[in-house]
Amino acid sequence: MKKVDVIIIGAGASGLMCAIEAGKRGRSVLVLEGANKPGKKILMSGGGRCNFTNYSVDSENFISSNPHFCKSALSRYTQWDFLGLIDQYQIPFHERSHGQLFCNDSARDILNMLLAECEKVNVSIQLKSEITTVSKDSESGFTVKTAEQTISCQSLVVASGGLSIPKMGATAFGYQLAEQFGINVVKVYPALVPFTLQPDDKEKLSTLSGISVSCVVSNKRQSFKENVLFTHRGLSGPAILQISSYWKAGEEIIIDFLPDIDLYTEFKQKRAGHVKVLVKTLLSDWLPKRLVDQLIDQSLATSSILDISNQQIEQIIQAIKSWRIKPNATEGYRTAEVTLGGVDCSQISSKTMQSNSVPGLFFIGEVLDVTGWLGGYNFQWAWSSGWCAGQYA
Numbered sequence: 177m178k179k180v181d182v183i184i185i186g187a188g189a190s191g192l193m194c195a196i197e198a199g200k201r202g203r204s205v206l207v208l209e210g211a212n213k214p215g216k217k218i219l220m221s222g223g224g225r226c227n228f229t230n231y232s233v234d235s236e237n238f239i240s241s242n243p244h245f246c247k248s249a250l251s252r253y254t255q256w257d258f259l260g261l262i263d264q265y266q267i268p269f270h271e272r273s274h275g276q277l278f279c280n281d282s283a284r285d286i287l288n289m290l291l292a293e294c295e296k297v298n299v300s301i302q303l304k305s306e307i308t309t310v311s312k313d314s315e316s317g318f319t320v321k322t323a324e325q326t327i328s329c330q331s332l333v334v335a336s337g338g339l340s341i342p343k344m345g346a347t348a349f350g351y352q353l354a355e356q357f358g359i360n361v362v363k364v365y366p367a368l369v370p371f372t373l374q375p376d377d378k379e380k381l382s383t384l385s386g387i388s389v390s391c392v393v394s395n396k397r398q399s400f401k402e403n404v405l406f407t408h409r410g411l412s413g414p415a416i417l418q419i420s421s422y423w424k425a426g427e428e429i430i431i432d433f434l435p436d437i438d439l440y441t442e443f444k445q446k447r448a449g450h451v452k453v454l455v456k457t458l459l460s461d462w463l464p465k466r467l468v469d470q471l472i473d474q475s476l477a478t479s480s481i482l483d484i485s486n487q488q489i490e491q492i493i494q495a496i497k498s499w500r501i502k503p504n505a506t507e508g509y510r511t512a513e514v515t516l517g518g519v520d521c522s523q524i525s526s527k528t529m530q531s532n533s534v535p536g537l538f539f540i541g542e543v544l545d546v547t548g549w550l551g552g553y554n555f556q557w558a559w560s561s562g563w564c565a566g567q568y569a
């Protein structure tokens with residue numbers, strides 16, 4: 177039977193980072209990947225340009241049942257460490273809003289860098305290798321079977337990711353393995369995902385398809401200031417993806433379409449100056465006409481701002497700055513960027529990523545119950561957790 181020091185399940189972001197680090201320590205490392213290519217999600221990320229980290233990373237940017245868990249790994253392998261690697265490979269990148277860092281050319285630069293690092297330390301990557309069974313040996317170590325071979329290892333690292341985008345090779349394998357070893361899995365949900373609408377709303381809002389507006393979107397727990405995009409299926413755009421990670425079925429979300437405008441003062445000043453303008457003309461200075469038509473009742477929209485009551489102004493402000501909508505559902509794992517929930521961090525060491533109850537078994541990346549916001553945080557978590565496990569696996 178073939179023997180290696182470390183088997184890593186999954187050649188994604190976290191698995192490759194862990195492989196590099198374990199390889200640097202002189203460990204023999206085999207990465208088993210079910211798909212026909214490594215790093216498929218890296219390649220499709222950030223619209224092909226991979227938002228690989230963020231200038232500002234804090235535990236506040238992550239969701240977990242155990243919010244302190246991610247702190248240790250994020251502080252031991254930071255965004256600056258990853259930028260150091262990027263610098264070595266002279267990968268050109270740029271900053272977008274909110275400190276998000278993207279490749280100038282292609283996400284392939286990131287994948288090529290990781291693969292080159294793997295090669296330097298003799299990491300083997302075996303593709304199209306679906307694992308059929310994993311068992312713990314009586315002394316120390318594990319036996320892993322694929323359709324073709326049986327391999328034993330001292331350390332087994334589960335880097336199999338979450339459930340999003342099943343056609344890219346996402347499987348529930350990591351969760352099943354955790355359960356096999358008695359490790360709890362926190363209930364999983366699709367996150368960073370567009371919303372679908374109730375049939376009535378969908379029909380009513382169909383005219384808005386393609387409109388994108390900078391908004392503040394909030395619910396009881398969080399709020400995000402970014403763009404909202406109306407689509408033919410429902411609501412999308414960064415602000416919606418962000419709030420989806422905090423959304424519970426049946427809840428309303430609230431959208432402020434003019435977060436930077438004090439509408440009350442605008443109305444007051446214009447009325448005091450006797451500026452004769454229609455409500456919809458005034459609002460169209462800041463918002464697309466189609467959106468104004470949808471948000472404001474037609475008779476009110478076509479009234480002069482001088483002819484409406486204070487109560488009607490309140491009504492307009494309410495409609496624009498506190499628009500409430502109850503999504504029907506999310507689009508699910510088919511389009512979700514990540515999976516919320518996962519392997520329960522309370523049973524994993526935050527320093528080593530090793531299971532507290534099963535020595536030699538490690539979990540890293542998205543399979544854990546750590547979910548980043550949109551903005552490069554999920555990759556930073558993959559790099560940080562993968563790096564930590566690589567020091568001990």
Ligand SMILES: Cc1cc2nc3c(=O)[nH]c(=O)nc-3n(C[C@H](O)[C@H](O)[C@H](O)COP(=O)(O)OP(=O)(O)OC[C@H]3O[C@@H](n4cnc5c(N)ncnc54)[C@H](O)[C@@H]3O)c2cc1C
Pocket residue numbers: 185186187188189190191208209210211214215216217218220221222223226227228229305306307335336337338340341344345346347348349350512513514540541542543551552553554555556558
């Ligand atoms: C469309 C899209 C865009 C994204 N854009 C960004 C972005 O710009 N920035 C950001 O930070 N995050 C982004 N994300 C999220 C990010 O891609 C993931 O959080 C990250 O890839 C997780 O890394 P991972 O190593 O845990 O898992 P993955 O990268 O998903 O890797 C897991 C690997 O395990 C393999 N695998 C699964 N089951 C098995 C099995 N049984 N046997 C063998 N192999 C198996 C899979 O094929 C896969 O290669 C995006 C996600 C999507 C879907």
